[in-house]
Amino acid sequence: MDFNASSDYYVCDLSSFHSYYSQLHGWISLLVCIFGSIANVLNILVLTRREMRSPTNIILTGLAIADLLVMIDYIPYVIHFYLYRRSRRDTFTYGWTIFVLFHSNFAQVCHTISICLTLILAVWRYVAVARPQQNREWCSYRRTILAILIAYVFCPVLCIPVYITTEMREQVEILDSNGMSIKGRNESFIGNTTNTTLYFVQLTEMAENHAILKQLNFWVYSVVIKLFPCVILTIVSLKLLQVLLEAKRRRHKLTNIQEQHTKKRKSYQRADKERQTDRTTIMLLVVLLLFLLTELPQGILGLFSVLLGQEFFLSCYLMLGDIIDMLTLVNSAINFILYCTMSRQFRKTFKKLFCKSWKIPRNIGKHICMENNGNTGTNHTVTQVTQV
Template sequence: MSNLTSELTTAAPTADPGLAAMVSDTRFVIQRVLTPMVMLVGVIGNLVSIIVLTRRRMRSSTNSYLTALAVSDTLYLAISFTLSLKHSVPGISHPDFRIYWHYWPFGLWLIDAASNTSTWLTVTFTVERYVAVCHPIRGQVYCTESRARKMICIVYLFCFLVTLSTPFEWEIAERLNHKTNSTEMTAEFSELGMLDEYRHAFYVFTATMFIFLPLVLLAIFNSFLILAVKESRKQRAVLCSGESQSQRQENKITIMLISVVIIYMLCQLPHACMLVYLAVTGEVDSWTDEFQVRRILGNIFNFLMAINAACNFVLYCALSDKYRKTFLVTFCRCWYQPPAGLPSGIPTAYSNVSDFSRTGSPRSSCSKRSSVRSQRSLNGARGASVRGRTGSPPDHYLGVPGSRGGDSQGLLEASGGPAPAGGRGGPRRARPPRLPPLPAWLRFGRDGKARRHNIVITTPDGSQEEGVTAV
């Protein structure tokens, strides 16, 4: 990776003045104009994504991967901007900038490691999404936040360790420029960097592990995801005359991740093709026209990789409703007022519905015990009405819209249907209309007094909310 970058960007004399001028113009436009703009927009967008994706209501295994991807992309953009100063700042080769030149080999290592980390994070969340969509039962076990954090740590450690030899491929020296009769700082290959066996082995390993293998895996699993989304829409169009809200949210998340992968592949494929071409043709002399063409293409392909690291924020805003709402609540609170969790005009009914947690977090144990107590209280209270007759209301209850708030209110069985209004031997009243399914926002109470429960609720898009307060 670093050898390719050096070969494509290091200046050399050419026999064709037109190509030399094109190289200079391309470098000026990309490294002095476009790269700083993309870096600024990308860093700000990735920092915003990190803040939004780490909000409590956005927590999920998929968002953990996207947060880690935003971190690696931010590192890539920042380091690539510092490396571009070598060709964009006049007089930077002066010995006064000695600190920058000693940093430069380590900058190559960081940029390679960050790029490789972004690559394998894209692969891991694509595989995770494939398991969650195509094998949902296994996804309940494997697609958890704790496993996502472990995989993120493994990917970061692996990518940074396998590229650790990059700084040792270079050595910084001071050389006399005979044209200007002044001393200049320069980066040259060290003995390790000039060792043919090492260069060949490292080149084959990085090209296979960080470019070709990820592209093949992404193409395979992305195809499965696209087919799964199409099949899901066809089945629900036939059976249910449309998609449910939860399935619609799942498909939106999948489509967003598919878009991230497609953009990545489009930006990485030119670089992969260049690597194949270099492997077949080998190195050329620096004074040839082909070398100048390689430098021009290298600048363009490196800029495409910078665009890929900066554009994910735009995709999240365009394709994720929850991301947009969380962004507005976090950064535009003065202009955006989120809808209330439970409008006062909507009546409530009582239900003994157990909460659930997709990730199997230990924090859900309290909510499960609370649901058990709620069910016992409801079973004991079924002989009396909730309001207007003898007996007491259920000890714990969930407020849901759909019943009438004036007189007595219906109890829901564990299956979701209404329970009898009277006792076992009492008169049976007319069945109230079936209540709608429980929404994701649930409010808990006890005897009309506000109370806070440690309950984790998983919303249809996979995020979690906890600590719901009673009304």
């Protein structure tokens, strides 16, 4: 990593890293998007099952929808600009630039909705664990749905600075007969050239002439959308850990108290229910931790772009743009893996919805797939996804 000491602060030079990683980013991000799209569709199908209904799962469903939209939107973008290499004349067309402008705004809105729903999820879980008496009233189904609707309406409004600081602008370039730029070539280049109008997404003239608009955009992005949620989530996560430790100490005391058989049985059932609640909280804490690991670096880089100025933005922030996109995509795709590995109820519902039971008849020495009609004799209870 090189540093430029001629300015008042150090500016990193990541151009070589950017050139190397951009060759890999297309295929990696496409695979993540395909997996994430399928995973989030599965999340929605499982979480909306009747036996999975709960305020927590309603929030997780809204989160899966927002993450799915991010994935679907990114697939054509990465195919056009990273995988399907074409000439500049065919790459920067009017139609594709309109899509890029839509992509930059739509993806930001959907991811902001995802961030907002993650905050709601953390607060709802804290109320459920720390204030169980008020949980049914404070975090009812109606209030949960209302909170999700507010997130889907408020976040597009919050992203208004993004809309007003970028626009599609045309630019005339001299291209050769293959539609490639001749800029930087030997001056003795001889061939057919044409003046071609290309289209790019750039800052608006208003943003260029009024630096306060550009700074407002970065302040909203780095502080309001990224750093502020990270601070709130850190505080709530620490509170949840504190509640978990207190619950563990309480259960330890209960196991040391000698009670009658009937009371002892009730105490065991209550302790088992509390352990399920703890495992639910642990899984959601993992979700929140992964959110912090992916969002906090983005917020810090955005804040540095405001504080250190244009040189840091061009030499560091833009060079890490693909990495920032990848962090966002991974965060949007990984929840399905967490649910499958940490939630018994999610796995059970997933198997019931998509899988069939295998039985081996005694008179046949091979596997025969038989449909499970639900006559298993087990009790089905309405539980949350996160019961393990």
